[in-house]
Amino acid sequence: MDYVVVVVIGLVAGLLVGRFLTGNNLSVAGDVVFAVIGAVVFAYALGALGLAPNSGAGGKDVMAAIGAIAALFLRRVIKTV
Numbered sequence: 139m140d141y142v143v144v145v146v147i148g149l150v151a152g153l154l155v156g157r158f159l160t161g162n163n164l165s166v167a168g169d170v171v172f173a174v175i176g177a178v179v180f181a182y183a184l185g186a187l188g189l190a191p192n193s194g195a196g197g198k199d200v201m202a203a204i205g206a207i208a209a210l211f212l213r214r215v216i217k218t219v
Contacts, residue, residue, distance in 0.1 A: 142216065144202040148177030151206035169210060176209020177202040 152173030156166030181202050184190045191197025 140198055141181070141185020143199065144177050144181045145174055147199055148174035148206045151177070151203060152210070155207075155210050158191040172209050172213050174214075175205035177206040178209065 147206065149170055153166065153172030156169030156175065181190070182211065184201055
């Protein structure tokens with residue numbers, strides 16, 4: 139159930155970034171894919187390292203949002219280099 143929330147947060151972050159940021163070579167669908175991948179990978183990595191918050195869904199939501207935003211940021215940085 140937790141990964142469903144992580145995927146939904148990645149979807150929302152990708153839609154928002156793809157909709158409102160310009161200068162994007164990928165479509166909104168590309169941003170959504172990168173955001174979902176970033177959210178899932180970040181959530182899994184922190185869980186595997188034992189750094190995932192165990193206090194409830196709020197911490198995992200923030201963790202997924204950070205992962206999605208970081209993936210989109212890295213894609214834009216790498217694309218401009």
